[in-house]
Amino acid sequence: MTREALPEEFYQLMEDLQAVDFVLIELNLYLDTHPEDLEALKQFNTFAQQSQALRRTFEERFGPLLGGGKSFSTFPWAWKEPPWPWQI
Amino acid sequence: MAFTNRKTYTPFIGRYDPCQPIRVKTYETPPHLYLGFQPPGLEQFSPKEALKRGTLWKALYSPYTSPYGDYR
Numbered sequence: 001m002t003r004e005a006l007p008e009e010f011y012q013l014m015e016d017l018q019a020v021d022f023v024l025i026e027l028n029l030y031l032d033t034h035p036e037d038l039e040a041l042k043q044f045n046t047f048a049q050q051s052q053a054l055r056r057t058f059e060e061r062f063g064p065l066l067g068g069g070k071s072f073s074t075f076p077w078a079w080k081e082p083p084w085p086w087q088i
Numbered sequence: 089m090a091f092t093n094r095k096t097y098t099p100f101i102g103r104y105d106p107c108q109p110i111r112v113k114t115y116e117t118p119p120h121l122y123l124g125f126q127p128p129g130l131e132q133f134s135p136k137e138a139l140k141r142g143t144l145w146k147a148l149y150s151p152y153t154s155p156y157g158d159y160r
Binding site: 026 | 138139
């Protein structure tokens with residue numbers, strides 16, 4: 001039983017999510033040492049919202065990103081299904 | 089602010105050194121070494137670009153070139 005390859009949109013959404021999350025990591029580290037920088041903080045919050053929105057659209061189509069209740073699951077239980085991060 | 093991302097030094101080579109001596113060795117000097125405390129409001133890459141470059145801020149980017157081949 002061959003599994004159909006992932007649609008192109010999967011990779012688009014995944015790259016957008018990775019880009020947004022990378023910016024969040026950088027800003028998080030930056031804000032640790034620059035707590036007064038309002039511009040960076042505003043940017044952080046907008047990107048955090050963007051990341052949540054991207055995750056929601058991703059998970060509606062491709063199943064949970066995180067286990068342990070940090071993501072909703074599609075039916076049937078999808079957490080154990082491939083592709084895993086190293087397989088995409 | 090002229091700086092280079094890679095600098096060289098010449099190690100001491102002993103007379104009885106059994107291996108082929110490496111005459112010039114290099115080390116990384118990325119921009120954050122010269123920056124001190126990062127000023128606010130530095131110019132940024134776009135998110136996609138930042139993901140590829142490995143940093144959000146243009147001033148902190150260093151190409152991380154391979155030293156082999158140029159300095160042998």
